[in-house]
Amino acid sequence: MSILITPETKILIQGITGDFGGRHAKLSIDYGTQVVAGVTPGKGGQFFEHAGKKVPIFNSVKEAAVATGATVSAIFVPPPFAADAILECVEAELDLAVAITEGIPIKDMVRVKRVITGKKTRLIGPNCPGLVTPGTGEGSSGGCRIGIAPGYIHKKGHVGVVSRSGTLTYEAVYQLTTKGIGQSTSVGIGGDPVNGTSHLDVIKLFNEDPDTHGIILIGEIGGNAEVEAARWIKDNCKKPVAGFIAGATAPAGRRMGHAGAIVGGAEDTAAAKIAVFKECGIEVAATPSDMADALIRAAKAKGVTLS
Amino acid sequence: MNIHEYQAKALFEKFGIAVPKGVPAKSAAEFDSALAQLPEGPTMVKSQIHAGGRGKGTFTDGFKGGVKFCKTKAEAKEIAGKMLNNTLVTLQTGPAGRKVQTVYFTVASDIKKEYYLAVLLDRATSRPVIVASTEGGVEIEKVAHETPEKITKIIIDPGYGVADFQVRQLISALGLTGAEAKNAAKLVQNLYRFFWETDASMVEINPLITTPAGEVLALDAKVSFDSNALYRHPEIVALRDLNEEDPKEIEASKYNLSYIALDGSIACLVNGAGLAMSTMDIIKHFGGNPANFLDVGGGASKDQVVAAFKIILGDPNVKGIFVNIFGGIMDCNVIAQGIVEAVKEVGLKLPLVVRLEGNNVAAGKKTLADSGLTIVSGDTMADAAQKIVKLVA
Numbered sequence: 001m002s003i004l005i006t007p008e009t010k011i012l013i014q015g016i017t018g019d020f021g022g023r024h025a026k027l028s029i030d031y032g033t034q035v036v037a038g039v040t041p042g043k044g045g046q047f048f049e050h051a052g053k054k055v056p057i058f059n060s061v062k063e064a065a066v067a068t069g070a071t072v073s074a075i076f077v078p079p080p081f082a083a084d085a086i087l088e089c090v091e092a093e094l095d096l097a098v099a100i101t102e103g104i105p106i107k108d109m110v111r112v113k114r115v116i117t118g119k120k121t122r123l124i125g126p127n128c129p130g131l132v133t134p135g136t137g138e139g140s141s142g143g144c145r146i147g148i149a150p151g152y153i154h155k156k157g158h159v160g161v162v163s164r165s166g167t168l169t170y171e172a173v174y175q176l177t178t179k180g181i182g183q184s185t186s187v188g189i190g191g192d193p194v195n196g197t198s199h200l201d202v203i204k205l206f207n208e209d210p211d212t213h214g215i216i217l218i219g220e221i222g223g224n225a226e227v228e229a230a231r232w233i234k235d236n237c238k239k240p241v242a243g244f245i246a247g248a249t250a251p252a253g254r255r256m257g258h259a260g261a262i263v264g265g266a267e268d269t270a271a272a273k274i275a276v277f278k279e280c281g282i283e284v285a286a287t288p289s290d291m292a293d294a295l296i297r298a299a300k301a302k303g304v305t306l307s
Numbered sequence: 308m309n310i311h312e313y314q315a316k317a318l319f320e321k322f323g324i325a326v327p328k329g330v331p332a333k334s335a336a337e338f339d340s341a342l343a344q345l346p347e348g349p350t351m352v353k354s355q356i357h358a359g360g361r362g363k364g365t366f367t368d369g370f371k372g373g374v375k376f377c378k379t380k381a382e383a384k385e386i387a388g389k390m391l392n393n394t395l396v397t398l399q400t401g402p403a404g405r406k407v408q409t410v411y412f413t414v415a416s417d418i419k420k421e422y423y424l425a426v427l428l429d430r431a432t433s434r435p436v437i438v439a440s441t442e443g444g445v446e447i448e449k450v451a452h453e454t455p456e457k458i459t460k461i462i463i464d465p466g467y468g469v470a471d472f473q474v475r476q477l478i479s480a481l482g483l484t485g486a487e488a489k490n491a492a493k494l495v496q497n498l499y500r501f502f503w504e505t506d507a508s509m510v511e512i513n514p515l516i517t518t519p520a521g522e523v524l525a526l527d528a529k530v531s532f533d534s535n536a537l538y539r540h541p542e543i544v545a546l547r548d549l550n551e552e553d554p555k556e557i558e559a560s561k562y563n564l565s566y567i568a569l570d571g572s573i574a575c576l577v578n579g580a581g582l583a584m585s586t587m588d589i590i591k592h593f594g595g596n597p598a599n600f601l602d603v604g605g606g607a608s609k610d611q612v613v614a615a616f617k618i619i620l621g622d623p624n625v626k627g628i629f630v631n632i633f634g635g636i637m638d639c640n641v642i643a644q645g646i647v648e649a650v651k652e653v654g655l656k657l658p659l660v661v662r663l664e665g666n667n668v669a670a671g672k673k674t675l676a677d678s679g680l681t682i683v684s685g686d687t688m689a690d691a692a693q694k695i696v697k698l699v700a
Contacts, residue, residue: 165581
């Protein structure tokens with residue numbers, strides 16, 4: 001099993017006719033993902049063609065979902081229209097909306113977050129790489145890839161990876177794969193200060209998933225989401241967890257690429273978060289090269305088999 | 308994006324937030340006309356730079372204090388002459404300091420009591436929060452640490468805005484009554500409206516003051532705006548002061564590179580913010596010091612790599628370069644070709660360690676090896692970081 005998505009999940013892509021959305025739609029189709037619809041207002045009735053597949057395009061998310069049975073959307077629309085695109089998924093009662101778009105105004109997300117609270121649709125992102133549930137084919141193909149992550153670095157298996165950062169997720173996944181350890185699902189929750197799904201939300205899902213045997217939790221400076229997740233893990237999670245926090249050398253008050261990666265006070269520094277990780281029994285990776293090894297150490301200590 | 312105090316206060320006035328009357332001056336020739344707009348009497352002179360701690364700062368020529376109280380306008384004019392075009396060093400500017408290119412004259416208000424008031428995003432609830440304290444004029448972080456009970460926080464429902472009862476709670480926590488309470492309530496409502504309508508990411512008034520006449524005034528103003536939302540606020544973009552920004556950061560932004568200068572000697576060029584931050588961390592872990600944060604983004608092109616090399620090499624402290632690319636979707640060979648061309652174009656003489664991983668990595672490594680350039684290859688981040696630290700030592 002996996003969390004949130006499986007190889008059978010049917011997805012639609014908002015912004016499939018744009019360069020960015022189109023390029024990644026093709027990569028997802030190549031990976032074996034069930035891309036069943038595209039949505040671009042005004043282009044309904046057209047088709048997105050790739051590798052012998054004809055993906056129908058609809059004017060609205062609701063039409064696309066009703067016609068194709070899609071339950072998940074990958075959102076690639078430009079920042080000024082992205083909040084609206086998310087709300088459209090909520091209205092269509094999709095299971096999951098994954099917002100890849102970077103640069104959405106924070107106020108838009110504050111409003112979106114208020115509207116989606118208590119609704120059926122879960123939001124992942126924005127400003128995130130998306131998620132991958134690896135398949136059994138060559139280069140883990142045959143799985144489900146939503147977003148912009150490289151599918152081929154994955155391997156089907158039993159480790160859950162959750163991170164704010166795209167490339168740091170890839171780094172962790174690749175380390176695992178080269179050591180022969182596969183993943184159940186890798187989830188990038190995004191680098192913005194207001195996002196739909198937190199580290200803790202994903203940790204809870206991994207904890208409940210019988211097929212996930214161990215977890216890598218990757219965080220960064222800013223906010224207290226990692227601390228919240230760590231405290232919950234201490235009390236509730238029996239699975240081995242390895243953690244890494246990026247930004248130990250970041251100067252206070254400067255935004256480090258991600259809008260959310262900014263040290264505001266004493267509590268959201270890398271050192272403070274690492275101290276909480278240790279206190280909560282999370283095996284801390286000393287460097288980003290140590291993430292997979294840290295999980296191997298944590299698994300050994302708990303007598304858990306990862307592969 | 309940050310703006311100056313005098314700009315923030317001009318915006319405050321538009322939103323009905325009371326401030327002491329003030330006028331900016333950008334040259335000595337403007338002093339007289341600026342001061343003529345203020346009444347005779349006690350006057351403040353305030354250096355305008357994008358950094359805190361101005362009052363306790365020292366100018367590089369030894370003159371102390373970037374914010375001064377003057378008994379008369381004549382004295383204010385004299386003091387302003389000492390500040391303008393002088394370089395002010397504060398705890399937040401770093402040792403190089405900032406050149407003062409604008410001074411701000413304001414009426415020196417009679418202060419009855421100082422308070423703290425701010426609106427920002429509460430990340431835990433994803434909602435705006437109004438923060439207030441009876442301890443004004445000091446660092447709020449210090450108050451939060453030492454006497455947290457003196458801080459009141461009110462979370463705002465973005466669908467409704469500030470409710471009157473919430474304002475009453477806040478005013479009551481500050482111990483304000485009568486005319487002061489009434490004026491403070493109006494100011495809080497207007498400050499929230501300002502925060503919301505301008506897409507501010509933080510508005511801070513420290514200190515907010517009461518006067519013997521019952522007025523409630525913003526004595527200082529620190530405002531920053533969400534750069535993602537600037538596209539819908541051209542009037543705010545017009546307030547941007549490029550003199551306050553690092554020229555290298557401005558150059559980087561032209562190429563969609565995210566660059567932040569630091570004070571170490573090992574320059575980094577990385578794709579992805581998280582990987583870029585952790586590349587700095589791993590340099591430090593192995594005993595080196597990063598010279599910068601540089602994220603070339605997910606789809607680095609050759610032009611971006613060339614621009615990035617030029618920006619990095621513009622920093623005289625740089626003694627070596629660490630390129631760390633995880634080419635997930637990007638072809639590593641394309642990146643490798645970009646690096647080789649960039650190195651040839653800029654005539655690099657410093658040690659360069661490249662760690663490439665991902666898509667088509669074998670071809671990429673071959674391109675680097677066959678280039679005839681002295682590029683050291685690293686297998687993992689740890690391996691590459693240790694190599695560059697050793698090379699610059």
